Amino acid sequence: MVALFVLAADAGTILGTKHDFTGLNRRVGVVAMSGVAFSDYGSPCVYCHIPPEKEGADTGDKGGIPGWNRYIPASTTYDLYDSRTLDNKVKTPSPISLLCLSCHDGTMAVDMTVFKPDAFNSAEDAALHLRINGADTLMNCGKCHNGQAAHSIEIKHLGTDLQNDHPISMTYAGLTHKDPDFWPPDGPYGFNNGVKLYEGKVECATCHNVHNPDINLLLRETSDRLCETCHIK
Ligand code: HEC
Ligand code: HEC
Ligand code: HEC
Ligand code: HEC
Ligand code: HEC
Structure with a gap:
């Protein structure tokens, strides 16, 4: 799928962001990061997307997340947000949110991809293949990212207990105009301001766009207006 890597007008905007694992080392000048902390595959895209030379391959056959170049997180049991008032309860995150959790839950190395690019000499x-986890051991980025040697990575480590985070992977309550507490979306893919629904569901990528660093924390809408995109009052 060479086109995937060439056509997208905004795809290059991942370059220079925190998800650009190829540029990271050069940018911050910490040689130990790639090469020791994680493998530099020479392409920033393959940490999430299937490499172009493996076009059409089904990562699902290999224990991967279907359509993505990452494995289903080792811990498939997440404690998702729940409350008495929550209408649509969910047990397992959808694939597109598992993509994010495969790094952000801290259970797998950031360079643990299903396919490596052909050009990579394994x-x-x-590399030590470190994980996003604040713990100061040789398995974790927290070895340096402890707030002293480098900024703490702990806040980016969501873990597998997501009960304190916004609920994900539930059908959007405003979809059929049924719930008076939620705005109906502007179309099947979500809202005109960019807040996006995936098959009618709320996912990590509903609020975040890893391809657009314009708004702080890769949000799709400024944090003061994000919530009221969906929630009425
Ligand atoms: C951190 C993970 C991640 C990385 C790294 C990444 N992407 Fe993406 N990419 C995504 C996600 C998630 C989506 C879906 C976003 C959406 O629905 O708006 C996406 C969507 C796309 C799309 C649109 C596909 C479609 O179905 O509309 C293209 C094209 C794309 N990425 C290209 C690239 C290229 C080229 C690179 C490297 C320069 C790259 N991506 C790096 C996560 C990533
Ligand atoms: C390949 C591993 C990986 C994947 C997959 C991944 N991330 Fe990240 N993400 C990171 C790393 C590493 C950081 C930076 C950590 C730090 O700065 O301490 C980060 C940072 C972030 C940040 C903070 C950005 C900032 O400017 O501070 C957000 C938000 C984020 N990721 C959301 C997502 C979402 C949403 C997805 C899924 C679409 C995703 N990530 C997928 C590795 C990943
Ligand atoms: C050998 C020590 C060391 C290790 C191990 C390490 N880092 Fe870093 N990292 C640094 C230093 C030093 C900086 C620059 C200071 C800062 O940003 O806090 C940095 C900066 C970063 C940045 C910020 C880049 C930017 O431009 O904003 C990210 C993201 C990052 N590291 C991710 C990681 C991830 C993910 C891992 C684990 C796979 C990791 N690092 C492991 C030392 C390390
Ligand atoms: C309903 C919108 C929404 C959803 C869904 C959502 N986030 Fe966020 N996220 C935010 C907002 C707003 C912030 C910034 C304020 C905060 O920290 O709560 C944020 C912050 C973050 C940060 C950075 C923390 C920091 O302060 O540096 C990361 C990483 C992140 N989210 C990842 C994810 C992942 C992974 C998922 C899916 C499991 C997800 N988010 C789902 C809205 C959302
Ligand atoms: C894409 C639409 C969307 C956005 C944006 C959004 N939410 Fe939500 N939120 C939902 C949906 C859908 C539910 C689950 C409603 C249900 O099923 O009962 C929910 C549930 C919640 C709950 C739990 C309510 C309960 O009954 O337990 C809280 C708290 C919440 N959201 C806060 C926020 C905050 C704060 C923001 C902004 C950072 C935000 N939401 C942004 C759609 C959204």
Whole structure:
């Protein structure tokens, strides 16, 4: 799927962001990060997307998240947000949210992809394959990212207990105009301001766009207006 890597007008905007694992090392000048902390595959896209030379491959056959170049997180049991008033209860996150959790739950290395690019020489791979986790051990980015040697990574580590986070993977309550507490979406894919629904559901990528760093924390709408896109009052 070479087109995927060429056509998208906004795809390049991932370059220079925190998800750009190829540029990261050069940008911050910490040689130990790639090469030791994680493998630099030479393409920033393959940490999430299937490499173009593997076009059409089904990562699902290999225990991967269907359509993405990452494995289903080792911990498939998440404690998702729940409350007495929550209408649509969900047990398992959808694939597009599992993509995010495969790094952000801290259970798998950030460079743990299903396919490596053909150009990558795995014989020379000496990385420790660290995880997004604040703990100061040789398995975790927290080895340096503890707030002293480098900024703490703990706040980016969501873990598998998501009960304190916004609910995900539930059908959007305003979809059929049924729920008076929610605005109906502007169309099947969500709202005109960019807040996006996936098959009618709320996912991590509903509020965040990893391809657009314009708004702080990769949000799709400024944080003061994000919530009222959906919630009435
Ligand atoms: C951190 C994970 C991540 C990385 C790294 C990443 N992407 Fe994406 N990409 C996504 C997600 C998530 C979506 C879906 C976003 C949406 O629905 O708006 C996406 C969507 C796309 C799309 C649109 C596909 C469609 O169905 O509309 C293209 C094209 C794309 N990415 C290209 C790239 C390229 C090129 C790179 C490298 C320069 C890259 N991506 C790096 C996560 C990533
Ligand atoms: C390949 C691993 C990986 C994947 C997959 C991934 N992330 Fe990240 N993400 C990171 C790392 C590493 C950071 C930076 C951590 C730090 O700065 O301490 C980060 C940072 C972030 C930030 C904070 C950005 C900032 O400017 O501070 C957000 C928001 C985020 N990710 C959301 C997402 C979402 C949403 C997805 C799924 C669409 C996703 N991530 C997928 C690795 C990943
Ligand atoms: C050998 C120590 C070390 C290790 C291990 C390490 N880092 Fe870093 N990292 C640094 C230093 C130092 C900086 C620059 C200071 C800062 O941003 O806090 C940095 C900066 C970053 C940045 C910010 C880049 C930017 O431009 O904003 C990200 C994102 C990052 N590291 C991610 C990671 C991830 C993910 C891991 C684990 C896979 C990791 N680092 C492991 C030392 C390290
Ligand atoms: C309903 C909207 C929404 C959803 C859904 C959502 N987020 Fe966020 N996220 C936010 C907002 C708003 C912030 C900034 C304020 C805060 O920290 O709560 C944020 C902050 C973050 C940060 C950065 C924390 C920091 O302060 O540096 C990361 C990483 C992140 N989200 C990842 C995710 C992942 C992964 C998912 C899915 C499991 C997700 N988000 C789902 C709205 C959302
Ligand atoms: C894309 C639409 C959307 C956005 C944006 C959004 N929410 Fe939600 N929110 C929902 C849906 C849908 C539910 C689940 C409603 C249900 O099924 O009962 C929900 C549930 C909640 C709940 C739990 C309510 C309960 O009954 O337990 C809280 C709290 C919440 N949202 C706060 C926020 C905040 C704060 C923001 C802004 C950072 C935000 N939401 C942004 C759609 C959204």
